[in-house]
Amino acid sequence: MAKVPLDAEAVLSATEEVLRRHGPAKATVVDVARALGVSHTAVYKHFPSKAALREAVTRRWLDRGRDSLAAIAADTSSAPAARLRGWLFAVLAAKRAKATEDPQLYAAYALLVAEHSDVAAEHVADLLEQLRTLIADGFAVPDPAATARAVFDATTRFHHPAHTAEWDCAAIESDLDAVCALLLDGLPQKGNFS
Amino acid sequence: MAKVPLDAEAVLSATEEVLRRHGPAKATVVDVARALGVSHTAVYKHFPSKAALREAVTRRWLDRGRDSLAAIAADTSSAPAARLRGWLFAVLAAKRAKATEDPQLYAAYALLVAEHSDVAAEHVADLLEQLRTLIADGFAVPDPAATARAVFDATTRFHHPAHTAEWDCAAIESDLDAVCALLLDGLPQKGNFS
Known part of the structure; x- marks a missing residue:
């Protein structure tokens, strides 16, 4: 392993690969340190705990692809009904693709959801804000944030x-x-x- | 234990108590037989497997209370909107009461849902039929069964x-x-x- 200065980004990339290989139940900080050719204390300099590391990796992984969803929500050239429908289908497609193509990282994310982690709450807050913007722009409703919440709840299954x-x-x-x-x-x- | 002739109903009642005491992960057919003062082969005469017994108990347990939901769905004296809302709130209240008051039986039911058991499918089919009747009676929609399915899906979280x-x-x-x-x-x- 090259002994380049260790930055947080390198730790996150290595952790993502370790999670992908071993899954969230078996991956350890020692595995991450070994993949980087450093000691586990070097890893802990960037992330205070295994939980913090797992959250940071999952946050970064969830963020990938969120811009294309936000772009659909903000595309005022398409009619509101088509845009809302398109956004909801894109959310389903994105989640399904992550589950299929990256099952171990998806499992890590599902664990954080079950544990009511801040990472899951932030992800929902981000999606709700995209939806609120779409609804405020396209629909005549008194409280776009409340409508966004109701639409998000009504599509929980998806x-x-x-x-x-x-x-x-x-x-x-x-x-x-x-x-x-x-x-x-x-x-x-x-x-x-x- | 009294050596009365063993019928299926007695086996179901004993199994329900055993599940309530030990939970679905630990309850065994031997526990049920012991509670009844019979051999486990006597239990197997009524139910061919532990899985069949667990399904039958959960079906019976789920059925309790379904009549009061069906009565709400069929109460044509209340306005359709109020009736639909009332039924959805009653479904949530009934599920929540079962989860709170009878957590071990509820856990057995949740396991069957996760395993896509016929028991879970029949329970959903029963609720969908109640909802279809309500919608056919109260709302001007072309396909009440499809609307019932969509309303049920949209309230998945509840x-x-x-x-x-x-x-x-x-x-x-x-x-x-x-x-x-x-x-x-x-x-x-x-x-x-x-």
Whole structure:
């Protein structure tokens, strides 16, 4: 291993690979240190605990792809109903892709959700803010944040990791489509789009 | 133990008590036989396997209380919107009561849901049929079964056992209220109630 100065980013990258190889139940800080060719105390200089390291890695992993979701939410060139539907389908597709393509990191994320970690709460807060922006821009509702919360709750089956196994079912997209139709029937679009 | 003739009902009652005492992970058919003062082969005469016994007990346990939900769904004297809202709140209250008052039986049920058991599928089918009847009676929609499915999916957070821990949160009822309002805004009521 090259003895370059150890920065937090290198620790995170190594931890991601270790998690991918061993899974969240078996990965240890010693594994991370070994992968970097340093002592575990060197790792602890950057992250005070294994839990803090796991949270930081999961946060970085979740953040990847969030910009493309935010771009859909902010795309005012598409009609509000199509944009809301497109965003909800993109969230499902992104979650499903992460679960399928990166199962060990996804398992680490699902554990943090089950433990009510701040990382999971921040992730939900980020998605809710994207949704609030979309709804405030496109729909005539008195309290866009409250409507965003209700839409997010009503689509729990399509984004909460407890339901990951259901996303393999062929009907999942038509199920989401039916929920979108029901929600959109009750949401008045603004301006030119109504 | 009295040596009365052993019927299936007695086996189910004993199994329910054993599950309540030991939990689904530790309860065995030998425990059930011991509680009844019979051999485990006598128990197997009524239920071919431990899994079959556990399913039968959970089915019976889930069925308790289903009639009062069905009565809400069928109460045509209340306006459709109030009836739909009332039914969804009653489902949440019933699930939460079962989780709180009978945690070991609830854990057995949650396990069957996670394993995609027929018992869980039948329970969902029963609730969907109640909801379909309510919607067919009260709302002007082209396909009441499809609308029932969409309403059930949109309220997953408020009835699926994966979310049980969230039902302790003070906001859960106002969250369900907001989802109900959103759904009802899109559902045209029939006749005198619109």
